[in-house]
Amino acid sequence: MAKKLTVSASPHVRSNETTTGIMLDVIIALMPALVMSVVYFGLRALTLTVVCVCSSVIFEALSRKIMKRPNTVGDLSAVVTGIILAFNLPASMPLWMAAIGSLVAIVVVKQMFGGIGQNFVNPAMTARIILMTSFPTAMAKWIVPFQSAWHPDAVTAATPMAVLSSVQGGDVAAVGDALPSLTQMLLGAHGGSMGEVCSLALICGGLYLMLRKVISPVIPFTFIGTVAVIMLFAGSFNLEFVAYQLLGGGLMLGAFFMATDYSTSPINKKGKIIFGIGCGLITSVIRLFGSLPEGVSFSIILMNILVPHIENMTTPRPFGEVKEKKAKKEVSKA
Amino acid sequence: MSKRVGDVLTAVRRGRGGVSVSHNKNTAEMPVERMPVPEKVVLSMQQHIGVPCTPLVKVGDTVAVGQKIGDSDKYVSAPIHATISGKVTAVGDIKLANGIITKGVTIESDGEMREYEGIKPPVITNKQELCAAVRESGLVGLGGAGFPSHVKLNIPEDKEIDTLIVNAAECEPYITVDYRECIENAENVLKGVELLRDILGFKQVIIAIEDNKPKVFEIMKEIADRDNEAGDTIKLMTLRSRYPQGAEKMMVLSATGRKVPPGKLPADVGCVVINVASVAFIARYAETGKPLVSRSITVDGSAIREPKNLRVPIGTNIGDIIDYCGGFKSEPRKIISGGPMMGIAICDTDAPICKQNNALLAFEDKKDLVKKERDCIRCGRCVDVCPMSLMPTLIERFARVKDADRLKSIGVNVCMECGSCSYACPSGRPLVQYMRLAKQVLREESAK
Numbered sequence A: 001m002a003k004k005l006t007v008s009a010s011p012h013v014r015s016n017e018t019t020t021g022i023m024l025d026v027i028i029a030l031m032p033a034l035v036m037s038v039v040y041f042g043l044r045a046l047t048l049t050v051v052c053v054c055s056s057v058i059f060e061a062l063s064r065k066i067m068k069r070p071n072t073v074g075d076l077s078a079v080v081t082g083i084i085l086a087f088n089l090p091a092s093m094p095l096w097m098a099a100i101g102s103l104v105a106i107v108v109v110k111q112m113f114g115g116i117g118q119n120f121v122n123p124a125m126t127a128r129i130i131l132m133t134s135f136p137t138a139m140a141k142w143i144v145p146f147q148s149a150w151h152p153d154a155v156t157a158a159t160p161m162a163v164l165s166s167v168q169g170g171d172v173a174a175v176g177d178a179l180p181s182l183t184q185m186l187l188g189a190h191g192g193s194m195g196e197v198c199s200l201a202l203i204c205g206g207l208y209l210m211l212r213k214v215i216s217p218v219i220p221f222t223f224i225g226t227v228a229v230i231m232l233f234a235g236s237f238n239l240e241f242v243a244y245q246l247l248g249g250g251l252m253l254g255a256f257f258m259a260t261d262y263s264t265s266p267i268n269k270k271g272k273i274i275f276g277i278g279c280g281l282i283t284s285v286i287r288l289f290g291s292l293p294e295g296v297s298f299s300i301i302l303m304n305i306l307v308p309h310i311e312n313m314t315t316p317r318p319f320g321e322v323k324e325k326k327a328k329k330e331v332s333k334a
Numbered sequence B: 001m002s003k004r005v006g007d008v009l010t011a012v013r014r015g016r017g018g019v020s021v022s023h024n025k026n027t028a029e030m031p032v033e034r035m036p037v038p039e040k041v042v043l044s045m046q047q048h049i050g051v052p053c054t055p056l057v058k059v060g061d062t063v064a065v066g067q068k069i070g071d072s073d074k075y076v077s078a079p080i081h082a083t084i085s086g087k088v089t090a091v092g093d094i095k096l097a098n099g100i101i102t103k104g105v106t107i108e109s110d111g112e113m114r115e116y117e118g119i120k121p122p123v124i125t126n127k128q129e130l131c132a133a134v135r136e137s138g139l140v141g142l143g144g145a146g147f148p149s150h151v152k153l154n155i156p157e158d159k160e161i162d163t164l165i166v167n168a169a170e171c172e173p174y175i176t177v178d179y180r181e182c183i184e185n186a187e188n189v190l191k192g193v194e195l196l197r198d199i200l201g202f203k204q205v206i207i208a209i210e211d212n213k214p215k216v217f218e219i220m221k222e223i224a225d226r227d228n229e230a231g232d233t234i235k236l237m238t239l240r241s242r243y244p245q246g247a248e249k250m251m252v253l254s255a256t257g258r259k260v261p262p263g264k265l266p267a268d269v270g271c272v273v274i275n276v277a278s279v280a281f282i283a284r285y286a287e288t289g290k291p292l293v294s295r296s297i298t299v300d301g302s303a304i305r306e307p308k309n310l311r312v313p314i315g316t317n318i319g320d321i322i323d324y325c326g327g328f329k330s331e332p333r334k335i336i337s338g339g340p341m342m343g344i345a346i347c348d349t350d351a352p353i354c355k356q357n358n359a360l361l362a363f364e365d366k367k368d369l370v371k372k373e374r375d376c377i378r379c380g381r382c383v384d385v386c387p388m389s390l391m392p393t394l395i396e397r398f399a400r401v402k403d404a405d406r407l408k409s410i411g412v413n414v415c416m417e418c419g420s421c422s423y424a425c426p427s428g429r430p431l432v433q434y435m436r437l438a439k440q441v442l443r444e445e446s447a448k
Helices: A019-041 A043-066 A077-087 A095-113 A123-134 A160-164 A172-178 A182-187 A199-211 A218-234 A239-247 A251-258 A269-289 A296-313 A324-333 B127-137 B149-153 B177-184 B186-200 B214-226 B248-256 B276-288 B318-324 B381-385 B392-400 B404-410 B420-424 B431-447
Strands: B008-010 B032-034 B040-044 B068-071 B086-095 B101-109 B163-168 B204-210 B234-239 B271-275 B294-300 B308-313 B334-337 B344-346 B359-363
Touching (some): A019 A043, A019 A077, A019 A199, A043 A077, A043 A095, A077 A123, A095 A123, A123 A251, A182 A199, A182 A239, A199 A251, A218 A239, A218 A269, A239 A251, A269 A296, B032 B177, B040 B086, B068 B101, B127 B149, B127 B276, B163 B177, B163 B186, B163 B276, B177 B276, B186 B204, B186 B214, B186 B276, B271 B276, B318 B359, B381 B420, B392 B404, B392 B431
Parallel strands (some): B008 B234, B032 B308, B163 B204, B294 B359
Antiparallel strands (some): B086 B101
């Protein structure tokens, strides 16, 4: 035999799934929302996305090179981070600020902690928060859809979330025209971060990811479900109020694309349930009682930090092992 | 003709995890062909889990088929028999396919396949006689593990056993020898089942078949119906075809809903699981007294010219078997002894096959063989697919830093190395290898 035989540990067949394939699926799932934001905010939205993606990829390649580690640009995770970061910014965001966001997300949050799978908080989410505190004016310039976001004097308006936080006892009718209609909320024709406005597109993307088994439905459902239940009570059972709460702000983007981030969410099902409920709880508390109108980013970051503890608490028992308490009970019975 | 159809059961409980691997049962419709007698055989003295045998013959001895040539006085062991007639030409160190050097006996054939005169059917009337006979037959689990069957059947008196599970799942891809056994030797399967049931007193026998083998199911149903007078004790069960359905603990869970605790055997929850080919062999042995001298194997894979199911004398050279199947049609890059999920990649074809080998697979250099290894992305697929509810990704991490305490608390020892985690990993991480490393870390820790 000319060539030597390969000897390796079993199994000798592997599934077709690859990291790159998974990331490609996430990119596909993000496309409807990207198209919708271009519809609402024009080519400025696309430019912002391209800048975020390119700077993320460049920072990833550079930091890996400086740290003398193999180049991981091929796994496409930097592309995903770039798109999600852009989605979290207002369409009018100055491009250099967006690039700083990429620097924070890729270099500080991801690569300095060891690269993919090792970061303990969501990179794009952390970048958003850093940008929010560093450039509060630029990060709160919510321009009204269907006008050129390039224009420095573009008309801006409060986001539905800001209006909602002034609503008392779920009485959405009281604020009148200050809120867009629910159809507008679903389709995204209102002010907000460029990628979070169109809930319908995000839901479609989320369903695609579930269908492809890239994400498990547990986190999105428990997250959104918890917000829905709390808002139901907070809004004195006004269903319209609940609908505004679910469709407004970054809930859909956060629940489907950011809370489900593999690196920063629990691995097992029980942990995922706790994580989702926690996210929903903190989001609702901030929205209802905080001085900020929106709480999705902070809730996810806070729960990210708790993940190691949640995982320790929810480690599944190996097959056939009996609970200690149960075993003791049985012994005492006998 | 209106005999009552035996009970057909569906799985009591679905096991968690597992993966759907493409079946690739290409050889399913190929009858088992008898391979011509090889010029020589090399018989390892260790073809089972347990104590190796000591050779009973010396160079120059003439041996006949079925003559015992190796045995041990230890309980967990199984004797080795000559598989062809001829002259012993060497007794000493041999190299097995997996690279391990062990003691072995080489026999050169005289081409006559003369049978040993001492062969006579055993008398089996009770459990002791059955276990003694099974030990004498040299039978080990033919499904691949190679655990001596008499140990399995010799159930301690203090354990209450009610169920015999005949494992016909054959969940590994490519392998079809159990499938062929069910089709070609259905009579023997039934006889074996009846023998074990009557001697060991099982209340019920469940023949478990994966739902991708409807033909086997039909044949088994017809056979089981014939035994109806005996009180309807033989039942058939269809199982979801999902790897690793055929693993013993999974089998017990699916068939009875019972969970075998860590470190325990199926007997601890009242079950005995036995491979279908082993059952058929016991029946043949009870009738003829001919010990285990040959076995069926599947020869397949993208590099094999003519895939076949073959019956070969144990100890036949792997290279000879591949040559008989037309040799390689393209250069093989990986040859596997056993199935693709749990089999061993071998480094040399100049080695003998053993009792527990159920397949020889040879593959060309294709995507199947190596997946690029990347960093773990914590996607959790390994956790989802683990049938034993373990967290392979964490075990990998602890194994790499040799953290014995945390490994112990996370329970790595229940891992059966089924390979589901490595299969599912999108980052191509060799998780099974880390599982073995983790067990090694624990062994070293307990040796301290």
